[in-house]
Amino acid sequence: xxxxxxxxxxxxxxxxxxxxxxxxxxxxxxxxxxxxxxxxxxxxxxxxxxxxxxxxxxxxxxxxxxxxxxxxxxxxxxx
Numbered sequence: 001x002x003x004x005x006x007x008x009x010x011x012x013x014x015x016x017x018x019x020x021x022x023x024x025x026x027x028x029x030x031x032x033x034x035x036x037x038x039x040x041x042x043x044x045x046x047x048x049x050x051x052x053x054x055x056x057x058x059x060x061x062x063x064x065x066x067x068x069x070x071x072x073x074x075x076x077x078x079x
Contacts, residue, residue: 025032035041 031041
């Protein structure tokens with residue numbers, strides 16, 4: 001009885017681990033196989049460069065825009 005229970009528990013854990021590995025690796029399997037075969041990776045879209053340009057535009061707009069003035073601080077009298 002204990003052997004059957006142990007096989008079920010460890011078999012389920014092994015199945016779950018295999019599923020997690022397959023779900024993680026399957027979307028990039030073609031790239032992984034190409035790298036293992038020694039083929040150079042093709043040029044990809046570089047989102048970091050686009051992000052840097054957007055950040056620069058935002059920074060320029062902040063510095064070029066009008067200054068925002070806060071409310072004047074009122075002195076309150078003690079009660």
